[in-house]
Amino acid sequence: MKTVIKTTRLQKVYNGSVAPVTAVNDVNLEFYEGEFTAIVGPSGSGKTTFLNLIGGLDKPTAGHVHIEGVDISTMKESKLFDFRLRNIGFIFQSYNLIPVLTAKENVSFIMLLQKRPRAQMERRAVEMLEQVGLEDKLNSRPNQLSGGQQQRVAVARALASKPKFVLADEPTANLDTKSAFNLLDIMLRLNKEENITLIFSTHDQRVIDRARRVITLVDGAVSEDKAVSAEKNV
Amino acid sequence: MKTLIIISWRNIWRNRTRSIIIILALVLGIMGGIFSAAMRLTAEQQQMEDALKNQISHIQIHHPGFVANPEASYSIPRGSELAEELEQMDNIWAVSARTVFDGMAASANMNAGVRIKGVNPDSEAHTTSLDELLEEGTYFTGEGRLPGVIIGRELANDLNCHTGSRMVLTFQDKNNNMVHASFRVEGIYTMTSKDFERRTIFAHREVINSHIDHPDAVTEIAILLNDMEQYRQAAREFQEVWPDLKVRHWAQLAPSRYHNLEILDQVLIWILVIILLAISFGLLNTILMSILERVNELGLLMALGMKRSKVFSMVMLETAMIAIIGGILGLLSSYAMIQILNTSGVRLPGAEGMEEFGYASVLYPDIPVSFYFETAVVVIIFAILAAIYPAWKAIKIPPAQAVRQE
Numbered sequence: 001m002k003t004v005i006k007t008t009r010l011q012k013v014y015n016g017s018v019a020p021v022t023a024v025n026d027v028n029l030e031f032y033e034g035e036f037t038a039i040v041g042p043s044g045s046g047k048t049t050f051l052n053l054i055g056g057l058d059k060p061t062a063g064h065v066h067i068e069g070v071d072i073s074t075m076k077e078s079k080l081f082d083f084r085l086r087n088i089g090f091i092f093q094s095y096n097l098i099p100v101l102t103a104k105e106n107v108s109f110i111m112l113l114q115k116r117p118r119a120q121m122e123r124r125a126v127e128m129l130e131q132v133g134l135e136d137k138l139n140s141r142p143n144q145l146s147g148g149q150q151q152r153v154a155v156a157r158a159l160a161s162k163p164k165f166v167l168a169d170e171p172t173a174n175l176d177t178k179s180a181f182n183l184l185d186i187m188l189r190l191n192k193e194e195n196i197t198l199i200f201s202t203h204d205q206r207v208i209d210r211a212r213r214v215i216t217l218v219d220g221a222v223s224e225d226k227a228v229s230a231e232k233n234v
Numbered sequence: 235m236k237t238l239i240i241i242s243w244r245n246i247w248r249n250r251t252r253s254i255i256i257i258l259a260l261v262l263g264i265m266g267g268i269f270s271a272a273m274r275l276t277a278e279q280q281q282m283e284d285a286l287k288n289q290i291s292h293i294q295i296h297h298p299g300f301v302a303n304p305e306a307s308y309s310i311p312r313g314s315e316l317a318e319e320l321e322q323m324d325n326i327w328a329v330s331a332r333t334v335f336d337g338m339a340a341s342a343n344m345n346a347g348v349r350i351k352g353v354n355p356d357s358e359a360h361t362t363s364l365d366e367l368l369e370e371g372t373y374f375t376g377e378g379r380l381p382g383v384i385i386g387r388e389l390a391n392d393l394n395c396h397t398g399s400r401m402v403l404t405f406q407d408k409n410n411n412m413v414h415a416s417f418r419v420e421g422i423y424t425m426t427s428k429d430f431e432r433r434t435i436f437a438h439r440e441v442i443n444s445h446i447d448h449p450d451a452v453t454e455i456a457i458l459l460n461d462m463e464q465y466r467q468a469a470r471e472f473q474e475v476w477p478d479l480k481v482r483h484w485a486q487l488a489p490s491r492y493h494n495l496e497i498l499d500q501v502l503i504w505i506l507v508i509i510l511l512a513i514s515f516g517l518l519n520t521i522l523m524s525i526l527e528r529v530n531e532l533g534l535l536m537a538l539g540m541k542r543s544k545v546f547s548m549v550m551l552e553t554a555m556i557a558i559i560g561g562i563l564g565l566l567s568s569y570a571m572i573q574i575l576n577t578s579g580v581r582l583p584g585a586e587g588m589e590e591f592g593y594a595s596v597l598y599p600d601i602p603v604s605f606y607f608e609t610a611v612v613v614i615i616f617a618i619l620a621a622i623y624p625a626w627k628a629i630k631i632p633p634a635q636a637v638r639q640e
């Protein structure tokens with residue numbers, strides 16, 4: 001199996017207001033192509049921090065993050081911006097969409113920054129919005145969409161540019177149960193169909209069950225890393 | 235780039251009221267600046283034109299010695315012939331040959347130092363429109379027992395005399411003998427320059443020349459050109475033709491006036507700069523507010539891979555768009571305003587009844603087109619300056635923090 005992400009002795013220490021906080025502590029993990037992984041753990045266990053580190057949004061205090069062999073922890077910032085743009089898809093919990101752009105424009109946004117040909121971009125954006133069941137909302141602005149619909153647009157955007165992997169930080173936290181399951185189903189289906197590696201954080205037991213691999217963080221360290229049989233998910 | 239423009243454009247209309255208010259402020263600021271500039275410039279030009287038309291003319295010729303010592307002994311050799319020769323020239327509108335010197339004017343109980351100008355009534359009327367400036371009395375009719383003088387309103391007040399009053403002028407003849415000559419105040423003129431009014435007396439040149447025992451004397455030749463713009467070139471040409479005489483154009487004759495007009499342009503642009511500077515702070519504040527409201531969103535853009543330089547450009551573009559809208563609307567409204575006021579005129583409050591003192595009570599403001607361009611440049615520069623700080627703030631947002639769900 002091809003390794004997409006590899007972390008070695010990854011550590012992040014924040015200068016907290018009282019004492020330094022070790023948010024991620026000596027994490028050594030490998031993520032493989034096509035995986036569908038959940039990062040779980042109680043609040044404050046370091047899930048967001050870990051995702052930010054492997055997504056190149058934050059710099060580790062110590063240790064390394066290799067993406068397909070490229071060390072991004074030592075990369076210059078301007079190169080990192082470009083690297084993120086070309087290789088990593090992001091889905092956040094909220095503030096996901098650009099309010100002044102329509103659903104279709106939001107989905108096209110990454111490809112636009114990548115300077116893809118316009119026609120190809122249009123086709124792909126419409127295709128992805130169809131995939132997430134929003135073919136009738138192409139020209140809606142985010143404020144005209146429900147929370148679940150907005151997250152589906154974010155999923156469509158993250159996957160539209162076919163990144164090496166997609167990071168989703170609590171993508172279902174603001175959704176009701178039905179929308180949460182719906183979103184997870186879409187993510188799972190796209191993970192299979194497009195063979196895109198997907199890593200998401202959650203402390204929502206409802207969605208943990210859908211993952212193939214569940215990594216548990218406690219106080220910034222990996223306390224459990226277990227594979228779940230594929231059959232259980234069907 | 236196109237997307238950047240679309241995003242910026244939509245961003246500025248997110249808070250419609252705020253954008254409209256700052257645009258309105260820009261429009262009103264520009265209109266105010268251009269209005270005050272046009273009024274001042276027009277007032278100054280009107281005074282300048284009056285001064286040229288009634289006092290200075292475009293070019294004056296003297297004997298070189300006369301400049302330091304305005305005496306009858308420094309008269310222009312063959313001055314009358316020279317004046318006639320000038321009068322024949324194509325580019326000259328009018329010529330007035332004068333005998334000018336300093337002397338004393340005395341009424342029944344007071345006296346004052348004055349400059350006496352002996353003129354040919356017709357040529358003088360042609361050159362300085364002296365006849366049109368009369369507020370009372372007549373213009374060298376030649377009637378009456380004593381020869382007439384025309385004096386300024388200020389001098390008339392100082393010496394407490396009226397039309398018909400007797401006036402004695404004291405001066406030196408060509409042999410430096412004192413001459414006392416009696417005149418009658420025939421007319422009283424007014425003009426913009428109170429100083430000129432107080433100091434200058436007009437009499438018939440023949441009368442003056444006979445008193446100084448120098449029938450052909452001409453100490454000053456004032457020239458009005460057909461085309462005022464030619465004054466420098468014409469003065470240079472005359473100087474070449476008559477190297478022994480002193481030829482000066484109005485900018486040399488009234489250097490401070492000329493200088494005032496020269497720097498007025500800059501003064502006016504500085505007024506505009508100050509107005510727009512104040513508005514720029516409003517613009518800066520507006521943009522900064524919009525940045526602080528969008529911290530999460532801007533963080534998202536950068537998290538997704540939009541380069542800081544692009545985010546910077548986006549903020550600059552938003553500011554530029556507001557400035558361009560405000561600037562264009564401001565300049566168009568200003569242009570329309572000036573066009574309307576230029577035909578309707580602006581009545582100056584408090585100036586009614588001042589016409590008799592030479593002030594116009596209605597101004598027809600105008601401003602050169604270049605001023606609109608200068609204004610546009612100032613607006614653009616200030617918009618850029620106002621955008622830099624908010625744009626810098628925007629790119630300092632750490633993407634990792636901004637996208638954390640708080």
Ligand SMILES: Nc1ncnc2c1ncn2[C@@H]1O[C@H](COP(=O)(O)OP(=O)(O)OP(=O)(O)O)[C@@H](O)[C@H]1O
Nearest residue numbers: 014015016021023042043044045046047048049050
């Ligand atoms: N900028 C920061 N400065 C100081 N401490 C921080 C900062 N960001 C996070 N932390 C601390 O780091 C630890 C891990 O935070 P993190 O947000 O990664 O946890 P999490 O697992 O994502 O929590 P949640 O489930 O609530 O989202 C927490 O103790 C948090 O208080």
Ligand SMILES: [Mg+2]
Nearest residue numbers: 047048049169
């Ligand atoms: Mg978190």
